[in-house]
Amino acid sequence: MITALDDAVRSAADRATGQILALSHDLHAHPEIAWEEVRSCARVAGDLADSGFAVEENFTGLSTAFLARLGTGPLHLAVCAEYDALPGMGHACGHNVIAAISTGAAVALAPYVDDLGITLSVFGTPAEEGGGGKIEILERGGFAGVHAAAMVHPGPVDVARAEPYAVSHSHIQYDGKAAHAAAYPDRGVNAADAFTIAQVAIGLLRQQLPSGVRVHGVMTNGGEAPNAIPQRTEGRWYVRAGTLAELAGLEERVNRCFEAGAHATGCELTITAESKPYAEFRTDEGLLAGYVRRAEELGRRFSSGADSLMNRASTDMGNVSQRIPAIHPYIGIDSLPAVNHQVEFAAAAISPAADRAATDGALALALTLLDAAVDTGTRQRLMATAEGDAR
Known part of the structure; x- marks a missing residue:
């Protein structure tokens, strides 16, 4: 059963390749800054609606946030999509890739949510680049009932562990x-x-x-x-x-x-x-180990040293991680010497290497959530920790 689902999710991710890359490139061509991501929000939400997800717009009262949900299983897994750009620099942090990865992972898992016994949510989260959209959603109760949350962020190289300020x-x-x-x-x-x-x-x-x-x-x-x-x-x-x-x-x-x-x-x-403070990150070690294994199966190699310091960048996903088991690994787009928040990185965010990162990231993330759902120990552990409970 596990092997069959594994192969099925891989096939679904492969079928979604065109959708993943089209979304990444479209967002990149139409950058919108924090709290102004009207087109970007609608574009990502529309892809998910077309893939069978029930979409709630203006989620928690935020005009550029959404919730897309599928399934009714007792284990509630979530991915977060970011899509805001930097003022004057476009997608110089690669959030177009983040949205594509999260959407692709959700689309790959969508046909199998009932088999896995999960509820699958995609949170469209605005204003990560100063504004704290996830914090607002979190504090307004938007993550209630979620057992684990994940996303994958582009950087120059692959780095497993988020250690943000x-x-x-x-x-x-x-x-x-x-x-x-x-x-x-x-x-x-x-x-x-x-x-x-x-x-x-x-x-x-x-x-x-x-x-x-x-x-x-x-x-x-x-x-x-x-x-x-x-x-x-x-x-x-x-x-x-x-x-x-x-x-x-x-x-x-x-x-x-x-x-x-x-x-x-x-x-x-x-x-x-300008926003509530962003917190440090609390990594769920079991989920991260699963992501690393799945990414390495796809040929990804994790780095350390001076080129891997994007993992120190602050993120409002840190606040989510303080309440919910979470991971926030980084996936490389082979941009060096360009690094995040440079215009050269924006150009690299639609390169062939970035396209491969988008498809690899979507599949690795989908398989990580698949593993969490089918592994009895992980499933029970996550379900024992509801949002807001002490960890």
């Missing part, structure tokens, strides 16, 4: 007072100076921060005209640490640097969280 995303705004920069400089309150002071303070603070900490950001509004004292400046800043607990203390220290800019210049400071 916890991260906070903040919008920084200084408000001062405009004045003519030559005639009346003494009547202005310079918001650009406030940002300069804060950035210098952060640069000095880095000397005293643990080696695993990251603090980085950009100014998105630095003023309007060179002959006017800047009245308002704005920026977006990320603070990353090993855990949410470490992040909380670190964020306070960084915020004091921003406060220093306000105190020194007389500007008013406003710090606004």
Whole structure:
């Protein structure tokens, strides 16, 4: 029975190859940024609806989220699809490949959900690139009843284990007072100076921060005209640490640097969280071992070292993993020297190697979930841990 289903899922995945690649390339050609993924969301949901899934749009009240579900079995397995792009860089993180992998895995398993005794869900999750769509879905009860969740993320090389930083995303705004920069400089309150002071303070603070900490950001509004004292400046800043607990203390220290800019210049400071903090990842070891075995059967080889550091990137899937058994392996698209968040990586995300990653990832993920369903020990273990229970 297991062998027959294994072969059947492989055949279904093979039949879905054209669908998988068409989806990946279509999303890549029409990139949409966080919370604006209207076309992308509809495109992925439409593929799943055409494959027999019942689709709920505007899932948990989010206009670019969806839930696609098939089957009524007692073991509830889920895959997550991401489809947001980066501002100005398109799919430079390869989320088109993620959506294609998750959709392909679901389509390959769809004919066999009753044989496997599972409920199969695909979560369309917006705004991973700063916005935390999965966190919103999680906290609104969208993952209730799910026993395990999985997804596969592209990178330069294959890496099995996700070890992301916890991260906070903040919008920084200084408000001062405009004045003519030559005639009346003494009547202005310079918001650009406030940002300069804060950035210098952060640069000095880095000397005293643990080696695993990251603090980085950009100014998105630095003023309007060179002959006017800047009245308002704005920026977006990320603070990353090993855990949410470490992040909380670190964020306070960084915020004091921003406060220093306000105190020194007389500007008013406003710090606004752009999303809830992303958590560190908790890997389900059994599911990950299964994925590694299945991926290696397809000829994938896992890497370590400097080229494999994409596994340290923060993800809102970390928050899901704190509640539900989860995995988030990385699949290589042979992009080196290009790496994630470079325009060259966006170009590589529809290369022949990326297409192979999309089809390999879909099959490896489908077979991993198949194994979880048919292995009695894994099935019982997952069903004993409902979403929200202590783990």
